[in-house]
Amino acid sequence: MSDLNIPKTQKALIFDKIGDPLEIRQIPVPEPGPDELLVKILYTGVCHSDLHIWLGDFPLPLPTPIVGGHEGAGIVAKIGTNVKNFNVGDKAGIKWINGSCLSCDQCKLGFDQSCVATLFSGGTRHGTFQEYALVKATEAPHIPDNVDLSKIAPVLCAGVTVYRALKESNVKAGQIVAITGAGGGLGSMAIQYAKAMGMRVLALDIGAEKEKHCKKLGAEFFVDPSVETNIVEKVVTLTKGGVHGVVHVATSDKPLETAIKYVRTRGTIVLVSLPKDAKLVADVFLIVARAITIKGTIVGSRVDTDEAIEFFARGLIDIPIEIYSLKDIPEVYDRMQKGQIRGRVVVDLSK
Ligand SMILES: [Zn+2]
Ligand SMILES: [Zn+2]
Structure with missing residues (x-):
């Protein structure tokens, strides 16, 4: 055999x-x-x-x-x-x-x-x-x-996971997806799949090295949360109204609180990464009033x-x-x- x-x-x-x-x-x-x-x-x-x-x-x-x-x-x-x-x-x-x-x-x-x-x-x-x-x-x-x-x-694993997450984000070709932790392994893949699927990418990560890396892979916008005093305002200004969806691959749960504020009305936030003991603290009024979807996806x-x-x-x-x-x-x-x-x-x- x-x-x-x-x-x-x-x-x-x-x-x-x-x-x-x-x-x-x-x-x-x-x-x-x-x-x-x-x-x-x-x-x-x-x-x-x-x-x-x-x-x-x-x-x-x-x-x-x-x-x-x-x-x-x-x-x-x-x-x-x-x-x-x-x-x-x-x-x-x-x-x-x-x-x-x-x-x-x-x-x-x-x-x-x-x-x-x-x-x-x-x-x-x-x-x-x-x-x-x-x-x-x-x-x-x-x-x-x-x-x-x-x-x-x-x-x-990485490719399949982010590809599915991008589908789950409901972001259409021509619309903008934010990727948290965009410079890491999952994030790098997500930038490329998003681009291949016709989406525009806003990458979030820390440091000039990561900015260079994300832009080289095809990110149109880059926001460094460690230097921005108002991340929400920065994202909303750059994207003329907010991103249409968010794929969360960062290894911390911190970016989620701001993501709920910079995603557009009726936008979707997709949780992918699994930071240890991570909790989601979300403003229910914001989610209801702006009809935001928050969901998980696995591979x-x-x-x-x-x-x-x-x-x-x-x-x-x-x-x-x-x-x-x-x-x-x-x-x-x-x-x-x-x-x-x-x-x-x-x-x-x-x-
Ligand atoms: Zn894996
Ligand atoms: Zn089965």
Whole structure:
């Protein structure tokens, strides 16, 4: 069933308990179940959620020990006996949703990202910080042959997530979307997807470096909340009346209070990032009187994933990546916590 030489053991970055040291160990290469693919991971992105999971920031009882990672891109090395939609040698992706039940209400409606019985890569089963990872074949996206696997890896979580969030913002082509934390990994992707979807972008982030970075990616306006004395007035003036929607990807809940004031009447604020213990304190009168929508969104559906990959394959998305090896992930987490990453970090599993 396989023409690839699959070893018995492989290297993986694993931790035993929340916050324990991240260690590289040799672990067995798993066998795919009847409806699964075994994917040889060539590249994997490093997402902020991987850091959150390791630190135990999410209020979820996740199992340990666990191998993190949920932005894997590679080659199908082996397929289960029931798999019909992939062949050995195909390029495939592994994302946060590793498997959905396909039969619950949400799955039936096309929201597999909200399935009641999901498997999570690097959450409830070993993820992509290893050389060989498992995924349900129905949940794995195909990756076109012409696509650079190192650059598509971050699209599989960051790209899909912001693409779905931008759809949820209801901002139309020609209208303006504000992106908080625009210079980070999610934000950088959001700027490019927004632009590709015909939206105009107002980026919010801190510092001249981030301004240069956001504008290079296509942001039309940039507002630095650390230097503006009146952020609301600045945004409303620049956009001649306020933004039509907001995608909140900043790693703090602080920007939300101002977002409610600078979004236009009938605008939508979409919550994406998951700052630890974040709370939303919102002025109910403002929300009611101005008919503002505030909503959450998590990753994207299988269709969103295919569409996000197509945007990339058509050359419309190209964010800078930094390539590291598996052993460098603790250093990457450290830089993430300090807000020092401007694009996206990708791990080359062959290094
Ligand atoms: Zn992620
Ligand atoms: Zn389901």
